[in-house]
Amino acid sequence: MPDRQLIRPKLPGGFRDFPPDDFARRQWALERAVEVYHSFGFKPLDTSSVEHFETLAGGDETSKQIYRLFNQTPDYTGESLALRFDLTVSLARMLAANRRAFTFPFKRYQIGEVWRGERQQKGRFKQFLQMDADIVGTASPAADAEIILLVDRTMKALGVEKFSIKLNNRKVLNGFIRSLGIDAEEVDAFLRILDKLDKVGWKGVQDRLAAPKSTSEEMERGAEGMGMDKSAIDRVERFINLSAGNYEKVKVLRDTLKGWETAAEGLEEIETILKLIDAAGLSPGCTLSFEPSVARGLGYYTGPVYETFIDDLPDLGSVMSGGRYDNLVERFSSEAIAATGVSLGVDRLMVGLAELGQAKTADYVSEVLVVGMGSEFQADAFRIASTLREAGVRAEVFLGDSLKLKKQMSYADRTGVKFCAIIGSEEKSHGTAQLKNMSSGVQREIALDKISAAVKGD
Amino acid sequence: MPDRQLIRPKLPGGFRDFPPDDFARRQWALERAVEVYHSFGFKPLDTSSVEHFETLAGGDETSKQIYRLFNQTPDYTGESLALRFDLTVSLARMLAANRRAFTFPFKRYQIGEVWRGERQQKGRFKQFLQMDADIVGTASPAADAEIILLVDRTMKALGVEKFSIKLNNRKVLNGFIRSLGIDAEEVDAFLRILDKLDKVGWKGVQDRLAAPKSTSEEMERGAEGMGMDKSAIDRVERFINLSAGNYEKVKVLRDTLKGWETAAEGLEEIETILKLIDAAGLSPGCTLSFEPSVARGLGYYTGPVYETFIDDLPDLGSVMSGGRYDNLVERFSSEAIAATGVSLGVDRLMVGLAELGQAKTADYVSEVLVVGMGSEFQADAFRIASTLREAGVRAEVFLGDSLKLKKQMSYADRTGVKFCAIIGSEEKSHGTAQLKNMSSGVQREIALDKISAAVKGD
Numbered sequence: 001m002p003d004r005q006l007i008r009p010k011l012p013g014g015f016r017d018f019p020p021d022d023f024a025r026r027q028w029a030l031e032r033a034v035e036v037y038h039s040f041g042f043k044p045l046d047t048s049s050v051e052h053f054e055t056l057a058g059g060d061e062t063s064k065q066i067y068r069l070f071n072q073t074p075d076y077t078g079e080s081l082a083l084r085f086d087l088t089v090s091l092a093r094m095l096a097a098n099r100r101a102f103t104f105p106f107k108r109y110q111i112g113e114v115w116r117g118e119r120q121q122k123g124r125f126k127q128f129l130q131m132d133a134d135i136v137g138t139a140s141p142a143a144d145a146e147i148i149l150l151v152d153r154t155m156k157a158l159g160v161e162k163f164s165i166k167l168n169n170r171k172v173l174n175g176f177i178r179s180l181g182i183d184a185e186e187v188d189a190f191l192r193i194l195d196k197l198d199k200v201g202w203k204g205v206q207d208r209l210a211a212p213k214s215t216s217e218e219m220e221r222g223a224e225g226m227g228m229d230k231s232a233i234d235r236v237e238r239f240i241n242l243s244a245g246n247y248e249k250v251k252v253l254r255d256t257l258k259g260w261e262t263a264a265e266g267l268e269e270i271e272t273i274l275k276l277i278d279a280a281g282l283s284p285g286c287t288l289s290f291e292p293s294v295a296r297g298l299g300y301y302t303g304p305v306y307e308t309f310i311d312d313l314p315d316l317g318s319v320m321s322g323g324r325y326d327n328l329v330e331r332f333s334s335e336a337i338a339a340t341g342v343s344l345g346v347d348r349l350m351v352g353l354a355e356l357g358q359a360k361t362a363d364y365v366s367e368v369l370v371v372g373m374g375s376e377f378q379a380d381a382f383r384i385a386s387t388l389r390e391a392g393v394r395a396e397v398f399l400g401d402s403l404k405l406k407k408q409m410s411y412a413d414r415t416g417v418k419f420c421a422i423i424g425s426e427e428k429s430h431g432t433a434q435l436k437n438m439s440s441g442v443q444r445e446i447a448l449d450k451i452s453a454a455v456k457g458d
Numbered sequence: 459m460p461d462r463q464l465i466r467p468k469l470p471g472g473f474r475d476f477p478p479d480d481f482a483r484r485q486w487a488l489e490r491a492v493e494v495y496h497s498f499g500f501k502p503l504d505t506s507s508v509e510h511f512e513t514l515a516g517g518d519e520t521s522k523q524i525y526r527l528f529n530q531t532p533d534y535t536g537e538s539l540a541l542r543f544d545l546t547v548s549l550a551r552m553l554a555a556n557r558r559a560f561t562f563p564f565k566r567y568q569i570g571e572v573w574r575g576e577r578q579q580k581g582r583f584k585q586f587l588q589m590d591a592d593i594v595g596t597a598s599p600a601a602d603a604e605i606i607l608l609v610d611r612t613m614k615a616l617g618v619e620k621f622s623i624k625l626n627n628r629k630v631l632n633g634f635i636r637s638l639g640i641d642a643e644e645v646d647a648f649l650r651i652l653d654k655l656d657k658v659g660w661k662g663v664q665d666r667l668a669a670p671k672s673t674s675e676e677m678e679r680g681a682e683g684m685g686m687d688k689s690a691i692d693r694v695e696r697f698i699n700l701s702a703g704n705y706e707k708v709k710v711l712r713d714t715l716k717g718w719e720t721a722a723e724g725l726e727e728i729e730t731i732l733k734l735i736d737a738a739g740l741s742p743g744c745t746l747s748f749e750p751s752v753a754r755g756l757g758y759y760t761g762p763v764y765e766t767f768i769d770d771l772p773d774l775g776s777v778m779s780g781g782r783y784d785n786l787v788e789r790f791s792s793e794a795i796a797a798t799g800v801s802l803g804v805d806r807l808m809v810g811l812a813e814l815g816q817a818k819t820a821d822y823v824s825e826v827l828v829v830g831m832g833s834e835f836q837a838d839a840f841r842i843a844s845t846l847r848e849a850g851v852r853a854e855v856f857l858g859d860s861l862k863l864k865k866q867m868s869y870a871d872r873t874g875v876k877f878c879a880i881i882g883s884e885e886k887s888h889g890t891a892q893l894k895n896m897s898s899g900v901q902r903e904i905a906l907d908k909i910s911a912a913v914k915g916d
Contacts, residue, residue: 006789006790006791006792007512007513007789007790008790009513009550009551009552009554009555009787009790009791010510010513010551010555011506011508011509011510011551012506012508012509012510012537012539013537015506015508015509016506017503017504017505017506017548017552018503018504018505019503019552019559020501020502020503020566023501023502023503023504024501024502027502038822038852039847039850039851039852039853040847040852040853040854041824041852041853041854041873043478043481043482043822044478044481044482044485044822045475045476045477045478045481046475046476046481047475047476048469048470048473048474048475048585049507049571049573049585050469050470050473050573050584050585051469051470051473052468052469052470054465055465055467055468063530064529064530065529065530066529067527067528067529067539068527068528068529069525069526069527069541069575070525070526070528071522071523071524071525071526071575072521072522072523072575079470079471081470081525083527090475092467093467093468093469094467094475094477096467097467097468101477103869103872103873104858105856105857105858105869107854107857108478113507113571115507115508117527117529117530126508127506127507127508135857137858138857138858138859139859140857140858140859142836142840142855142857143857145840146840146855146857149840149844153847275837276836276837276840277840278837279837279838279840279841279844280840280841280843280844281841281844329467331464331465332464332465332466332467333464333467334464364496364501364502366499378600378734379733379734379736379737380737382600382603382607382734382735382737382738383737383738383739385738386607386737386738386739389497389498389611392497393497394496394497394498394499395497395498395499396498396499396565397600397604398563399563399565399593399596399598399600399601399604400562400563400595400596400598401596401597401598411561411563414561415499415561
């Protein structure tokens with residue numbers, strides 16, 4: 001159709017493809033994680049990518065990022081459709097709709113695309129893959145311990161040699177904040193300041209805590225102050241800099257926060273988690289530390305929270321984060337369901353593995369290309385390839401328009417095929433092929449029924 | 459938040475979830491297919507779900523079904539985003555954008571969700587999974603033969619005992635139509651009538667062919683006539699009822715269509731395909747037949763076309779269909795890329811396998827639940843489960859709020875766990891567990907380090 005205008009073959013900004021090499025690298029990582037998740041008894045499921053807008057929208061900033069859908073079918077009802085922006089809302093919606101269909105504690109993982117129409121920026125995508133594992137229907141800290149073990153085993157399976165899991169409990173943090181005499185409506189401001197510890201250091205945090213209380217206008221501009229006195233600030237410093245073993249930290253904070261019920265409950269949970277993890281054991285490369293200052297999200301979490309850092313990549317940020325959120329179904333049901341879970345940041349992980357030189361790849365490369373020396377041997381090539389596949393070998397025949405030997409060998413080179421089995425008239429009369437090892441270059445004549453063993457054993 | 463209104467946890471019409479059981483059944487089928495695709499050297503890739511609307515829209519009826527996206531981010535440009543409705547447009551866009559990045563012939567498969575805002579009807583979904591395999595960058599009929607072998611091996615791997623692949627070539631059909639003296643602008647009308655053969659039978663087709671030529675108004679209403687005379691209709695009857703072996707049919711049609719270049723070319727391709735498939739061999743349950751009347755889509759295909767039917771389910775329709783479409787990149791580039799490929803209808807296949815009683819399931823069920831007799835044995839349960847996982851056993855501990863034995867055994871029953879390893883104070887002092895086979899009910903005391911062998915070997 002030469003008179004039709006050509007369309008520019010371009011993706012919209014913030015979206016991307018995964019060509020075979022990128023796909024194979026990501027797939028390698030996902031498969032390693034999936035094996036670990038299965039070993040713990042997590043079951044995979046899938047949910048619709050499309051939900052009612054009302055199911056997703058919380059009325060906050062994220063609602064503006066949600067992609068809404070419309071089309072022009074005759075029965076288009078104006079029904080308000082939208083693409084999910086995470087996997088948790090779908091899980092909650094599914095459970096709330098039919099909780100009797102599930103056996104609790106329910107352990108599921110889900111790998112799925114999510115969409116967020118964020119402001120465009122380098123390294124951020126508007127569609128990305130999430131991998132979530134959650135344990136639903138139990139408030140037991142044993143479930144939190146299980147998730148941390150899952151994180152440890154996953155990082156190990158991914159070949160990360162040294163990594164750190166930081167554990168805290170929002171109950172401990174909340175108890176501490178209350179012990180400082182901070183008003184309920186100022187808790188979020190305090191946490192936002194604390195959250196900047198990694199970025200601005202203790203000096204920066206200290207200045208903010210000491211600065212006069214912000215007007216709401218100042219807060220809009222992100223300039224917050226708490227108006228705290230020196231003794232309170234000293235308490236904060238001691239709290240976040242608490243340097244001791246994990247159990248010792250629990251003990252110290254039990255004393256410091258005596259009388260604050262929630263904190264005591266949180267410390268009890270931390271201790272249980274530590275003991276169960278000790279029983280199961282962590283990988284040699286893993287450091288688990290109880291860090292009372294970790295806040296991890298402001299409103300969402302209700303109990304233990306955890307973050308995972310690759311030691312050699314301190315600027316990467318957490319690659320597996322999560323925590324307990326006992327408010328899972330609150331949008332849908334007045335009857336609560338307790339839950340705890342972790343999200344693997346697939347994109348960030350892939351960046352990290354690449355930087356570590358750890359980005360292995362799922363192996364889809366063909367083991368043998370059966371090469372007929374011209375079209376009169378094409379049927380032979382089909383027959384031999386078929387026999388090899390029956391024997392469990394990934395085998396190809398060359399399917400190009402021209403069957404020149406040079407073209408076929410160049411295809412083998414470029415696609416990384418491990419062996420070529422070459423058939424000409426001499427080989428055909430002998431019932432053999434020339435088997436060429438493409439990495440060593442060594443070639444030898446071999447009986448057809450010996451090829452699969454040679455390829456597998458070589 | 460008791461004062462907040464609860465949202466109804468409901469999916470929009472035409473969308474659905476895949477809870478663990480459904481997911482495991484679908485996953486079983488996809489994994490069998492993927493194994494076959496890998497054995498043929500097809501490489502997986504992934505493309506963005508979101509494209510520019512212009513990339514997708516062809517101005518026809520399907521354009522109305524395309525879901526368009528918008529959101530409310532500050533940098534929303536009004537860029538026209540939309541969800542893909544198949545996987546082929548994305549493949550074409552990717553290849554057209556950067557064909558030098560690929561080695562041809564390029565064999566890729568893709569499993570991905572697609573979205574179509576169709577009129578709502580029973581058994582039809584607005585989001586569904588497609589699995590496509592294509593060979594790009596070759597016009598050789600060897601590639602079509604390879605796809606048909608792929609179909610055969612896939613159906614066999616899925617456990618379908620008897621199935622039929624119908625093969626035709628659009629060039630043969632087009633040549634025949636031209637030989638009837640039908641005008642170019644009437645070809646589509648003729649094919650639409652022929653396409654109804656399965657539904658209305660030969661009598662119905664015959665009536666339509668004989669009916670006076672339709673006005674465009676009549677065609678709008680779907681009432682088409684061709685105004686053909688008896689001798690032409692007789693030729694059509696002989697053409698579609700041609701009863702002979704595949705090679706014999708080629709021979710008969712070579713005579714019948716003598717002088718029609720395109721038809722001769724198409725018959726040559728069919729013969730090559732048949733010979734290559736004969737060399738490789740088909741599964742015992744497969745019948746491959748050359749069916750000159752198969753049209754398979756009106757404008758799209760340019761060469762060989764194929765459809766796959768499960769013999770015991772004649773009403774199901776084709777579960778793997780495809781063909782050659784050498785116009786792959788024509789929307790994007792004036793330089794053509796030849797392609798041939800097949801699409802597996804995942805939903806239809808799952809219906810078919812279920813009806814055949816062939817719907818197997820991917821096995822994610824845990825092999826062992828380690829049961830501590832009360833909370834004082836929870837750490838032991840964590841330790842033992844961890845050791846079992848190291849040994850490659852899918853092992854769980856119970857993570858509920860109460861650790862009553864009854865609760866734990868009920869969880870094991872409901873989730874289908876194969877064994878329970880029960881630890882109480884006696885077992886702990888012996889360094890053993892009570893290993894209960896949940897299907898036979900047999901229970902025996904066993905040393906902890908013997909559990910994994912017992913579970914694997916039992």
